[in-house]
Amino acid sequence: MLHPPHPPPSDGPFSRRREKGAARLDPRQFIRANLPLAPVPLLPEIRLHTAHPASGLWRLARIDGQGFGSPYWAYPWAGGVALARYILDRPATVAGRRVLDLGAGSGIVAIAAAKAGAIQVIAADVDRYALGALGLNAEANGVVVETLLDDLTAGLPPPVDLIGVGDLFYERDLARRVTAFLDRCLACGIEVLIGDPHRPFLPRARLRLLAEHAVSDFGEAKDAATGTSAVFSFGPNVHGDAPRYGSRSP
Template sequence: MAEDAIVLWVRLEAEAGHVLPPPFWASAWTGGQALAGYILDHLDTVAGRHVLDVASGSGLVAIAAAIAGAAGVTANDIDPYSIAAISANAHANGVDLTLSSCDLLDGDGDGVDVVLTGEVLYHPSVAARMLPFLARVGAKGGRVLVGDPDRGHVPHDWLDRVATYEVPVSSAPEDAQLHLTSVLKPRREQVDDRRGGARQLQA
C-alpha cells in the first residue's frame, strides 16, 4: 500500500519515462475492503471453491478468499504493476494465488465457482463491460459478489444488497472517516435477461 498514491504515481511515471495508468493497486478501496470483510465473515462463500477475483488491484479480496479456505484463487488484473503488488502482498500474507494479467471480460469465468470483484463500477464505460461479464458468469451457475460504495453506476434492478459495512477511508493523512459500502449479488431471475450485452446493463 502507498502512503500517497499520487506521489507514487508521479514517481513511477518518472522512472518509466511515459504515462502510466493510475496505481489503483496501491490503495485498499472501500469496495474491496467490504467484500474482503464479507468473505471472512462468511467463510462458506468461498471455502472449498475455485475463486476468480477480477480487477484484483492490491489482491486484498483474493487474499481474503485464500485465507477463508478457497480451493484455489486466481487474482486477475490487466495492470502489470498490480500483478507485482498482488504477488508481494500474497507472499506477505502467506497465501498462494494464481496470477492472471489477461483481459477476461469478454468471457464467462471459464467454469470458476465464485467470481469476486470490488470497486469496479466507478465509471459507466467500465460498468458497461463488467456487468455483462458478471451476468454471463451467473448464467452459467457461478456465484457473483460485488463490493461497491455506490458511485452511481449500480443497476439496482439487477443487483441486490446482501450486506453493508462501515469501511474506514482517509481523505487526508490525519482525517479518517467511515463510508457505508455494500456487498451485492445478482438476482437469479434477472441473469438471463442481462447477459446479452452492455446496452441493457448501462446505468
C-alpha cells in the same frame, strides 16, 4: 482494477513521459522497498503494501512512461475491503471453491478468499504493477494466489465457482462491460458477489444486499464522515431491461 476512467495529466505527479535512457524498474523490488506493509481498516487479518506520501510512485511513472497507469493497486478501496470482510466472516462462502478476483488491484479480495479456505484463487488485472503488488501482498499474508494479466471482460469466464468484484462500477462504460461479463458468468453457473460503496453505476436492479460496513473509501478527506460500503449478490436480468444506474435507494 480495470482501465482508469480519468488518466492522469501528462505533466502531473504520475507523468507518462519516459525518462531517456532509464531502465525499467522491477515493480516488485520497488514496491517492497517503498510501499511498507500496513494493516487494512476493518481487516486486522490482512496487511498490504500501501503507498504513502514518501513512496515516490511518480518515479515509476517517469521511468515506465506509457506502461504505468493510475496506481489503484497501491491502496485499499472500500468495496474490496467490505467484500473481503464479508468473506472472512463467512468462510463457507468460498471454502472448497474456486474463486476469481476480477480487477483485483491490491488483491485484497483474493487474499481473503485464500485465507477463508478457497481451493484455488485467481486474481486478474490489466496492470502489471497491480500483479506485482498482489504477489507481494499474497506472500506477506501467507497465501497462494494465481495471477492473470488480462482483461477478462472481453471473453468467457475461466472455470471457477465464484467471482468477487470490488470497486469496478466507477465509470459507465466500464460498468456496462463488467455487467455483460457477469451475465456470462451467471450463464455458466458462477456465483457473483460485488463489494461497492454505492457508486452511481452499480446495476442496482440486479443486486441483493447481503451486508454493509462502515468504511472510508480511499481519497476521502480525513475529516470526512465514515461512509458505508455494501456487499451484494448479482442476479439475472429476469425482466430483460437495460441496465439502470442511479443514486442509492433510501
